[in-house]
Amino acid sequence: MMETQVVLSKTRSADEYREVLYSNLEEHERLARTIADMLYLAHADHGLLVPDSQPVALADEVRELFAYYDVLADERGVGLSLLGEGVVQGDKLMIRRALSNLLSNAIRHTPENGTVRVTIAGSDDAAVRVSVENPGPAIDPAHLPRLFDRFYRVDASRAQGSDGAGLGLAITKSIVDAHRGTIGVSSIDGCTRFEIGFPRADHSSAS
Ligand SMILES: Nc1ncnc2c1ncn2[C@@H]1O[C@H](COP(=O)(O)OP(=O)(O)OP(=O)(O)O)[C@@H](O)[C@H]1O
Ligand SMILES: [Mg+2]
Incomplete structure (x- = not known):
């Protein structure tokens, strides 16, 4: 978030924007995976993982x-x-x-x-x-x-x-x-x- 705020604080080159977008994408992927994993474990806690x-x-x-x-x-x-x-x-x-x-x-x-x-x-x-x-x-x-x-x-x-x-x-x-x-x-x-x-x-x- 801080990286994005700093970049948004003034006009940057396309390359700089691209770099921040890549870095954000990486972080979003990581967060999405962590959230999906936590939801999976929450399901398991409630006995909702019923295997085929x-x-x-x-x-x-x-x-x-x-x-x-x-x-x-x-x-x-x-x-x-x-x-x-x-x-x-x-x-x-x-x-x-x-x-x-x-x-x-x-x-x-x-x-x-x-x-x-x-x-x-x-x-x-x-x-x-x-x-x-x-x-x-x-x-x-x-x-x-x-x-x-x-x-x-x-x-x-x-x-x-x-x-x-x-x-x-x-x-x-x-x-x-x-x-x-x-x-x-x-x-x-x-x-x-x-x-x-x-x-x-x-x-x-x-x-
Ligand atoms: N084959 C291994 N050799 C050495 N250390 C291991 C091995 N497998 C797991 N570990 C240790 O156990 C920890 C927990 O593993 P776990 O797979 O739960 O988490 P992670 O790999 O760090 O993250 P995630 O799996 O959520 O991406 C790892 O951070 C690592 O320190
Ligand atoms: Mg692992």
Whole structure:
């Protein structure tokens, strides 16, 4: 607002106006995203996130997300790899959103030439597990329990460039909760790993 007020205080060149408009646009996009995320969480609080119950092939969703994040990952010199497959009973769009938040975080925190690994494992128990793992400095254990809190960011000043509000993981957790799943995080020896457990498609339909 201040930038805009200063520019409006006298006549400027077209270039100067353009620059402020771009900067405003960026800020508007950020605000719109934050508001949409907050509304989504408000819905979740009121039990209004009712997931669809369709078979969702996780590997297909991950591949589509990889296609979406390809440019960003490339730009940052980050590789993307997928191993395994599994089908869960749930809401395709919500699951995609949950995984998308994990992937965007992982890509952003991976050093150049590192690889983000997504692993789907589903044969051992009642859950299909999908993990998103990235190399990078480990997160201090003190922060781990709070990562899924709204607006919680480990280092808000250093993470400035990312523009996030700190709502991504809170949304992922509410989507997982709505699916009666589990989510956890570990960060040791230069590797951060988020793991979601979804009830198996055949398991949940049988119960
Ligand atoms: N893969 C990761 N490696 C290291 N730190 C992470 C990773 N994922 C999340 N974090 C830490 O957890 C914080 C919360 O993540 P979250 O996705 O909720 O918010 P954000 O990415 O900062 O913003 P938003 O997702 O709303 O754009 C991040 O700011 C970051 O400090
Ligand atoms: Mg995020």
